[in-house]
Amino acid sequence: MKLITQDKEFFPSRMEEKLSFVYKLGFDGFEIDGRLLIEKLAEVKAAVRSTGLPVTSACGGYRGWIGDFSQDKRKQAIEDIGEILKALSKIGGKGIVVPAAWGMFSKRLPPMVPPRTDSEDTAVLLDSLESLNKIAAETDTFIYLEPLNRYEDHMLNTLQSAAELIEMGGFSNVRLTADAFHMNIEEADLRKSIVQNKEYIAHVHIADSNRYQPGQAHLDFDYFFSALSEIDYSGNVVFECRVTGDDPIESYRESCCFIRSIVGNADI
Template identity: 55%
Template sequence: MKIGTQNQAFFPENILEKFRYIKEMGFDGFEIDGKLLVNNLEEVKAAIKETGLPVTTACGGYDGWIGDFIEERRLNGLKQIERILEALAEVGGKGIVVPAAWGMFTFRLPPMTSPRSLDGDRKMVSDSLHVLEQVAARTGTVVYLEPLNRYQDHMINTLADARRYIVENDLK
């Protein structure tokens, strides 16, 4: 078994120092912020080489969710995730953790009426996943679909919800 960590606010800002710190804490891998990876790709490569600490996955670091209500943001997010997957491939990372959305809407808190139908949600998320599956195949990476609790997202809350997207869309 291996254990990794996401970036934390108390980690050093300098990338090499960050990698050293994570390694010294005993972690086996780093789930890096996608924007940090893309914007500092050469520094990240050098830090991996010096410390031996792999970047295993990415999480976050893009603007716009795969299920975003605003189409321009959704498409922008997909382009940014594509670049993150390309950068992950360059450093030997496995893939990116992607929720449908985070903090955008929930049926559990007011106004309790979604600006889009559930069918519309399914179509947008499904379309996004098809796009990302093609990018993942091209880059040799994986998209890890992340269910979130009902207060963080209304589209994919359970493993069964995520599985339904995977099965119905014939995703790998």
Template identity: 55%
Template structure:
């Protein structure tokens, strides 16, 4: 098992110093903000070379969810995720972590009626994943689909929800990432969900 970390607010701002700091803490991989990677690609490459600390994945750094209610924002997000996947390819990263959305809507708070149907949700997320599956194939990367808990997203809460998108859309470069925090809220049995999906 290897341990990695996301970027944190208390990490140094300078990219070389940031990578050295993460390495010094004992981490073996860095999950970088996608925007930071794209906008500072050459600096990131130099930091990887100097410290030997790999960028394993990216998370965040784009301005539209794959299940965004606003179509223009969804499409903009897809183009930004494409650029992140291309940058990950350039640094040897494995892929990007994406939820359907975060904090956009929940059935747990008023108005409790989604502005889009469940069929509409499935269509939007499927179109996004089909597009990103192709980009991931071209870049040799993966899209790691992350189910979130019901209080942060209404579309994909269980590992089985994520598996449904992968199977029904015949996705080859989309895989499930299982987050224990969200699973602790949503899954009846974390071990069983991991074994099954």
């Protein structure tokens, strides 16, 4: 299992320096913004080659959502994600994290009644994922479908809801992102949810319960990683978090060490 980080405001801007910095912080790889990957593909490829640090996956960087209420924006999302998958395949990256939508609608906030029914949402998501599954299969990459919490998305909130969608579509190259922050809000039991959906979990995101780096709040990472150990998870674990502390660089380094100690104890 590898510890991966997304970009941070205190990272260097040049890609080669960025990846070298990531390595010195204690991470094993980098999850890149999809737009940045496309715009600087040659620089990214050269940086991976010179530093030896892989760009393992992408997150964000595309327009629209696969579950967008706008048909035009949904098509734009599919097109952009397809281009990101093609770029990832050229640098050895394996997939892109994709939620149904983010910040588009919540049933827990006014007006509380979305413009589509649940069955219509499902049909739209299946259609989008069918198109993306084909591209992912052609490029030997994956869509890492990510359930978000109820305040950030109204369509997919639990691992089970996303797994059921994969099963309905019979998608060969769509798998789950298990995000500890969202699961802490939505799942009644993190271990049970991970074990029940182990067949589909291929990517993991972590942040503490307050969305800062692990070790800053009350999420039980020992419990979370023991569940990953139980299912023999061997994929990447990506830090998707804000960073707090008087010295953010040192705070982030300490958080990486904190998670490594837990991973070691969990024998992952």
